[in-house]
Every structure is written in structure tokens, then in C-alpha cells.
Amino acid sequence: MNENVIALDGPAGSGKSTVARQIAEKIGFNYLDTGAFYRALTLFLYRLYEKTPNAGEFSDWVKTNEAETSISHAHILCEFSAGNENRIFLNNEDVSLAIRTPEITREIKHIANKRIYRDFVNKELHSLAKLHKLLMDGRDIGTEVFPDAKFKFYLTASSKVRAERRTLQLKEQGISADQNEIEREIILRDKSDMERDIAPLYQAKDAILIDTDILSKNSVISKILEILDR
Numbered sequence: 001m002n003e004n005v006i007a008l009d010g011p012a013g014s015g016k017s018t019v020a021r022q023i024a025e026k027i028g029f030n031y032l033d034t035g036a037f038y039r040a041l042t043l044f045l046y047r048l049y050e051k052t053p054n055a056g057e058f059s060d061w062v063k064t065n066e067a068e069t070s071i072s073h074a075h076i077l078c079e080f081s082a083g084n085e086n087r088i089f090l091n092n093e094d095v096s097l098a099i100r101t102p103e104i105t106r107e108i109k110h111i112a113n114k115r116i117y118r119d120f121v122n123k124e125l126h127s128l129a130k131l132h133k134l135l136m137d138g139r140d141i142g143t144e145v146f147p148d149a150k151f152k153f154y155l156t157a158s159s160k161v162r163a164e165r166r167t168l169q170l171k172e173q174g175i176s177a178d179q180n181e182i183e184r185e186i187i188l189r190d191k192s193d194m195e196r197d198i199a200p201l202y203q204a205k206d207a208i209l210i211d212t213d214i215l216s217k218n219s220v221i222s223k224i225l226e227i228l229d230r
Contacts, residue, residue, distance in 0.1 A: 009152070010156050012186060
């Protein structure tokens with residue numbers, strides 16, 4: 001049983017990252033957004049793709065031997081900090097902001113859906129877990145990456161509630177948004193995550209289900225802390 005890892009899985013918009021950051025800080029763990037590693041690898045490959053003549057579509061190019069063998073030159077590092085506002089480095093370059101662009105968000109699915117790239121990221125995560133106590137959020141942490149984690153949680157919420165929360169977040173940032181359109185995107189994202197052939201999203205048999213539809217953020221945090229303290 002791996003006591004260095006707490007797995008927090010669930011669909012997009014279920015509140016994983018907000019909850020994970022605060023819990024990690026309270027219990028002395030480091031928070032790790034595993035999606036940041038996929039984003040960093042996507043950025044590495046996309047930059048190489050842009051320099052490749054006649055590469056065609058990115059979705060096709062990442063399947064080539066050139067792309068697959070290139071990842072041996074990708075070195076991704078997470079620098080943990082107080083408050084769990086971590087920085088991600090790619091080959092010694094701080095790419096914490098660069099990995100959050102719409103372009104990378106659009107292309108990341110082509111990386112997350114390929115076994116060779118998932119294996120690369122999982123190897124990096126296992127290396128980190130040997131050095132740090134980590135609370136990780138993602139889609140397959142408790143099912144594939146760390147099935148031996150001592151504690152596993154699965155956060156979920158209806159597509160309607162997740163769309164409401166996302167719309168509110170955008171409005172607070174001064175960005176107008178169509179809640180119905182956001183909900184449609186969430187439903188499509190769920191379908192893609194749950195039906196993919198490699199590491200699909202599902203609740204591990206031994207994961208504790210927490211429905212955030214009916215619980216406030218503080219209630220979710222309190223519930224998880226109570227379980228961890230048993």
C-alpha cells in the first residue's frame with residue numbers, strides 16, 4: 001500500500017483541484033496537478049511539430065516514430081511551493097503559463113490518448129512519488145497510475161452544476177459565457193474521457209465517492225479530512 005499518494009479522481013469541473021490544493025496544505029502533502037505534465041509534454045511536442053517541414057496535422061504527426069522517440073529529450077519538473085501554486089519546468093524553462101494556452105488545451109487530447117505518452121507521464125509521476133508525499137488529482141490516478149494508493153477519492157457532480165460553476169467563474173473574470181454551450185462541452189468531455197481505450201475515467205472499486213452537487217467546497221474538504229484522519 002502506497003502511503004505517499006492520495007488519489008483524487010473525477011470528471012472535469014467537479015472541483016478536484018480547488019479541494020486538493022487546500023487539503024494538501026492542511027495535511028502537509030504536496031499538491032500535484034497531473035494534467036500539467038500532459039500539458040508540458042504537449043507543449044514540447046507541439047514546438048517540435050512546428051519546426052518539422054510538411055508535418056501534416058498535429059494529430060497525425062504525434063503518431064510518427066519521430067514524435068515518439070523525441071520524448072526522451074523532454075525533461076519535466078514540478079517545483080513545489082507554499083500554497084501549492086506550483087511551477088512547471090520543461091527542459092529548465094518555466095512553462096507554467098505557456099501550458100495553459102487555448103492552443104495546448106486543444107491539442108492535449110492527442111497526447112493523453114496515446115499509450116507511449118501516458119507511460120512517459122506515469123513514469124515521471126512515480127519518480128516524484130518516491131521523493132514527496134503527493135495529493136494528485138486527475139482521471140486515472142487511483143485506477144491506473146497508483147492503484148495501490150492508501151486513500152482514493154472520486155469527486156463527481158452533474159453536468160448542469162459543473163456548467164453553472166464554470167459560467168460563474170468566467171463571469172467573475174469578466175468573460176461572458178453561454179451556460180448551455182459549456183454544459184454541452186462538459187458532456188462531450190465526459191464521453192471522451194470515459195470511452196477512450198487507454199486509461200478511461202471511472203471510479204475505482206475502493207475509491208470513496210463524493211457527490212459535490214449537494215456539498216459546499218468546505219463540506220467536501222471537511223469530509224475528506226475526516227476520512228484521512230481515521
